[in-house]
Amino acid sequence: MDFQLIHTDAKSSARAGIITTDHGLIETPIFMPVGTVGSVKAVHISELKNDIGAQIILGNTYHLYLRPGLEILRQGGGLHKFNSWDRPILTDSGGYQVFSLSDNRKLNPEGAEFRSHIDGSKHFFTPEKVVDIQRIIGADIMMAFDECTPGNADYNYAKSSLELTEQWLDRCLKRFAETECPYGHRQTLFPIVQGCIYPDLRKRAAENVASKEADGNAIGGLAVGEPTEKMYEMVELVNEILPKDKPRYLMGVGTPANILEAIERGVDMFDCIMPTRNGRNGQIFTKNGIMNMRNEKWKDDFSPIEKDGASFVDSLYSKAYLRHLINVNEILGLQIASIHNLAFYIWLVKEARKHIIADDFSLWKSKMIENVTRRL
Incomplete structure (x- = not known):
């Protein structure tokens, strides 16, 4: 993976760049739709490409490991071929x-033991196994295995x-x-910066992460x-330290306002389930x-979902x-809302x-x- 920094805003740390992978280019800042189990919920691949304009999507190591499982992914030629997505893929480490799964997992220096949320079966992830799983999935960008510390954790924890x-x-x-990579294309591994809310x-x-000189770095x-x-x-603190010539990925964030604030602070890559999850629950994000x-107020509003919208x-x-x-509860409603929200992001x-x-x-x-946080 290669990264070219094109321009930095004159009055902030916001950056524009280009990430080059063997499955195509990614223009940053970028938002990545979440395809947890190998699909972005309620959205067809052709819609992701042509109507939404996604340049990269996510898969999830934990979920894909459980279903469909590594043997099926290996036989299918990796996730790109399995789900017919020929653009870049990033995988969360799990x-x-x-x-x-805090009630169903145990951590020790060797790794993490957990029980499947599907059938309660016991599994054990080591850092080595997580890398091996992501090799088999075939993601262009892989994540290092980490413990995601709760936001309210005390200092010692x-x-x-x-x-x-x-x-x-x-x-x-x-x-x-x-x-x-078993499929012949380049893969890269991003370390993840943790540390909770303690400067x-x-x-x-x-x-520590900067010293590893990886192709890119994540903030978890x-x-x-x-x-x-x-x-x-x-x-802001972390981005003052992470190298400027490498992409920075803020994991799992967030609202449109969160994304804009983070871009201003020098973040390049984002993902979040909010546009699809909230869309399926009837929440629509728009430019206004x-x-x-x-709400009852939309019952007889026959105007477009959004004038001059993104989709x-x-x-x-x-x-x-x-x-x-x-x-x-018509499925088409979930599709329309998901397509709109992703296209907006x-x-x-x-x-x-x-x-x-x-x-x-x-x-x-x-x-x-001011616009995107307004309630209509």
């Missing part, structure tokens, strides 16, 4: 999923958790250096319960604010029709890129945050 993550990172990097731990973690353990301002503070499509569904369907579909980061290159990002961002 660390967050193991974190979310966060410190011991970071020490474990750092030990696991060294083992991941060693295993990565010893192995190759000294985040500084230590960022310095944020948007997991800590105050929003603490998240921004940690992002947020709509709850279950074909915006002008094709009315607010009244989308409200009807969502209220009767990707439109947002593309607009951010334009304004970074034009050196007026901060001015545009201030106005846009």
